[in-house]
Amino acid sequence: MQGFNMGRYVPPEHEGTTSANKLAGKHALGSRARKAGQGILTVRFEMPFAIWCATCPKPTIIGQGVRFNAEKKKVGNYHTTPIYSFRMKHVACGGWIEIRTDPKNTAYVVTEGAKKRDTGEDKVQEGEIRIKTDEERERLANDAFTALEGKVEDKRQATTDKSRIEELQRAKEKDWSDPGEANRRLRKTFRVERKVRQKNEGLTEELKDKMSLGMELLEETEDDRRRAGFVEFGEFDSARAIVKAKSRPLFADSSASKKPLAKRVTDAEERREKLRKELGNNTRAMLDPFLNVDKPSVPAMSSVCFLKRKRSSIEDTERSSNVKETNVEAKAPVPALVDYDSD
Structure with missing residues (x-):
């Protein structure tokens, strides 16, 4: 029994003999497989490293992790491992970029439309051994000068490695001539450092509890x-x-x-x-006004207050006398037309 309205209905006469996609003439992956006849499948591809786009008018970098809808296609084999090609369009300029898998070196290779950003990770570091390719081995076998240069470089590298190995051996013999003593010295140092760490951890916990800190304190x-x-x-x-x-x-x-x-x-x-x-x-x-009694500035302030009060009382007396005089003058008859100032 098929689910209701799921687009998977199969008539009873075809049930068990075919599928709904075959009856409808569709692919199970939908639009992702519109080029399935050409061996191309649309997938979501994430850029494995930063690249420089070669189609953009200005130098443009596409960062690592940027995702594209890429056309995946098998283009060859390395022994029994298939080599796949991922072809995508850069929306900024419309140029096509193609990246292929490299099973031999377990890496990706940019083959069209861009160039890998040089970060120095692919360079041979000190102590690393670089594996020669078939072309390099053939050139060494056929070219005498190339073989001679390789021998000189190998001798120089062997001399450097030999001196380094001897130095490490001398250091080991010096430090580990007596393994028991070296072990005792290391354990003693570890015990002292452990006590210091425990003491610092205790002080840190006390400080966190005292200050109510909800975070970790660094040393x-x-x-x-x-x-x-x-x-x-x-x-x-x-x-x-x-x-x-x-x-x-x-x-x-x-x-x-x-x-x-x-x-x-x-x-x-x-x-x-x-x-x-x-x-x-x-x-x-x-x-507090009650605490100002003993201060040396209180008498001065009180005298000032007393002077102010005395002065204010004198002014009030003069003002009252002036009021009485004006009242007496107000009772006197005033002429009808008299020139007087506004004051």
Whole structure:
């Protein structure tokens, strides 16, 4: 029984003898196999390395990992392993790029429309052995000068390798002449380093619990100690702090950088707490009126207030007398037309 509305219906007279794709004359892969008669199948191809496009008017690089809809086709064999070709179009310029598999070297080769970016990975590094191709072997066998050059290069390389091997053997004999002693020395060093690591891990866990940190703390380095030594907190006495700053050498070594991390954090918290208390006390002393009695500036302020009050009382008396005089003058008859200033 076929699924409902799945496009796979097979009439009862053909059921079991053929498939729905054959009855409809379609391929199972759909549009991906529209060139199946030519041996081409459309696949999703990912660029194995960066390449330079040769069709673009300006130098354009196609990065590693960029994906294309490529036409996959078998173009040959290496012994019994097939060689496939992937042909794709660069949408930026419309040029075609072809990349083939290389089973001999287990790699990909750009054959058309682009050039592989040279990153130096294909060059023979020191200590690597380069396998000669059949053409190189044939040239060495037929050309005497090429064979002579190869022999000179081989002799030079053999001399270099021999000196390096002898150096390694001497170092091994020196360090491992007594395997038991060497093993004891290594284990001793490991024990000391393990104790230091355990101690640092304990301090780190304490610091994380104290500061409520939800992240991993890296091990302290010399650069961290030097940077922490540059941080200084303010003094309570500003005059003394200024004198201390002026008398301090410019390139003096700070003793704070030599303290462990936990000790520096504790000292910083203590100084921060003292600074907070001092700031709170100073603020309360300035805002609380009952704490201003003992200050030397209170009498001066009180005398000023007394003078202000006295002066204000005198001014009030003069103002009241002026009001009475104006009232008396207001009761006197005023002529109808009298020139007077606006004041």
